[in-house]
Structures are given as structure tokens and as C-alpha cells.
Amino acid sequence: DAGVTQSPTHLIKTRGQQVTLRCSPISGHKSVSWYQQVLGQGPQFIFQYYEKEERGRGNFPDRFSARQFPNYSSELNVNALLLGDSALYLCASSLTPGVNSGNTIYFGEGSWLTVV
Amino acid sequence: QKEVEQNSGPLSVPEGAIASLNCTYSDRGSQSFFWYRQYSGKSPELIMFIYSNGDKEDGRFTAQLNKASQYVSLLIRDSQPSDSATYLCAVKNAGGTSYGKLTFGQGTILTVHP
Numbered sequence: 001d002a003g004v005t006q007s008p009t010h011l012i013k014t015r016g017q018q019v020t021l022r023c024s025p026i027s028g029h030k031s032v033s034w035y036q037q038v039l040g041q042g043p044q045f046i047f048q049y050y051e052k053e054e055r056g057r058g059n060f061p062d063r064f065s066a067r068q069f070p071n072y073s074s075e076l077n078v079n080a081l082l083l084g085d086s087a088l089y090l091c092a093s094s095l096t097p098g099v100n101s102g103n104t105i106y107f108g109e110g111s112w113l114t115v116v
Numbered sequence: 117q118k119e120v121e122q123n124s125g126p127l128s129v130p131e132g133a134i135a136s137l138n139c140t141y142s143d144r145g146s147q148s149f150f151w152y153r154q155y156s157g158k159s160p161e162l163i164m165f166i167y168s169n170g171d172k173e174d175g176r177f178t179a180q181l182n183k184a185s186q187y188v189s190l191l192i193r194d195s196q197p198s199d200s201a202t203y204l205c206a207v208k209n210a211g212g213t214s215y216g217k218l219t220f221g222q223g224t225i226l227t228v229h230p
Contacts, residue, residue: 031216033216033217033218035218040222041222041223042120042204042206042220042221042222042223043160043204043218043220044220045217045218045219048216048217050216055216056216056217058217088159090159090160092218094216096216097216103148104150104162104165105150105162105208105218106162107152107159107160107161107162108159109158109159110159
């Protein structure tokens with residue numbers, strides 16, 4: 001079975017531009033979350049979507065937005081890019097957002113964003 | 117106080133030794149705990165998860181959870197050079213605006229030398 005797939009894998013953008021990152025969860029998984037990881041730190045939670053609704057949001061500015069589609073894939077959009085947005089953006093997939101014992105969370109390979 | 121704290125290391129152990137990685141968390145409502153391994157330039161890879169107090173073993177890996185002390189650890193037996201990576205501890209909460217959110221520590225760099 002395919003794991004979590006993300007695209008693009010690497011991209012370079014200029015300050016002020018907009019970027020869209022895409023994620024397809026593991027088949028059967030209905031929950032998708034987005035994380036930002038800057039060099040030397042652990043991933044930071046941005047958004048969680050479940051059944052096409054936003055279920056959680058981290059401490060990120062309104063320049064960050066996301067959505068989930070009927071097939072449970074998701075997009076993360078970042079507007080007005082800043083140099084500080086340069087990071088690895090990770091998509092995570094799980095059956096549901098819950099904490100029951102069988103509900104593990106798997107990450108995709110990530111999208112490396114460089115803002116120049 | 118950080119929500120999830122790990123010693124950033126680097127932790128250096130000889131090949132064949134036991135590597136012990138530690139993590140503390142501040143939210144007593146945390147219900148599930150994860151260890152991820154991350155190689156340089158790669159995404160986090162799930163190693164183990166634990167929900168109940170006590171030990172959970174999977175091959176060379178043992179996760180230990182003590183909710184009263186708000187402490188979770190990962191032991192790696194017979195450490196190999198291929199285990200050299202950053203190990204991320206992550207904690208998941210059940211409710212409120214944090215529903216389903218993973219909170220990560222900054223990671224511990226482990227180096228296993230031959």
C-alpha cells in the first residue's frame with residue numbers, strides 16, 4: 001500500500017509569493033495534519049482536518065490556510081511568503097484524530113520549501 | 117516550561133551498547149506517546165507508540181511510560197551505527213483545540229560509533 005504522498009518534494013519561492021503544497025493520506029485514513037519543521041527543531045503543528053472539516057489549528061498566522069477534499073487529500077497554502085517560512089512541511093495521516101490505541105500517525109516525505 | 121522536553125544531545129554510545137533516550141511532558145491530559153526516528157534530510161519515521169503505563173517492547177526497542185512522573189523513554193538495545201539519527205518524542209492530547217495534535221520535543225541526536 002502507498003504511504004502518505006506529498007508534492008512537490010522541493011521548491012524555491014521568492015518573498016511575497018504564494019505556495020500550495022499537496023498531500024494524499026494513506027488509503028482509508030480520513031485525518032490529515034500539517035506540520036512545519038525548521039532546522040534543528042521538532043515539527044510544529046499547523047492544522048488538522050478530519051472529514052473535510054478543520055479540527056485543530058496551531059499558532060500560525062492567517063497567511064497559512066488549508067483544506068481537505070472529498071477524497072481526503074489536502075492542500076496547505078501559504079501566502080505572502082517570508083524568509084522565515086523556509087522549512088520542511090510535513091503531512092501526517094491517521095484513521096481518525098482520536099487517541100484510541102490503534103490510531104497511529106504516519107508522516108509523508110515532506111516538502112522542502114526555501115524562500116529567497 | 118516547554119510542553120515536551122528532550123535532551124538535545126548529542127548522545128554517543130558504542131556499537132552494541134544500550135542507548136537510553138528520555139522525554140518529559142507537562143500536560144497531564146496527554147494520552148498517547150510516540151517515538152519517531154528522523155535521519156538527516158528525511159521525514160520522521162514511526163518507531164513505537166505507547167498508551168499505558170509500563171513497558172512496551174518491539175524488537176530491539178523498548179518504550180517506557182510513567183504517567184505519574186510524566187516521563188516516557190526509549191531504550192535501544194544492541195545499538196547499531198544505522199541507529200544514528202535524531203529521535204523525536206511526541207505527545208498527543210485528546211480534547212479541546214488540541215484535538216489530535218502531536219506536540220514534539222526538539223529531538224535527541226544519537227550517534228552510535230563502531
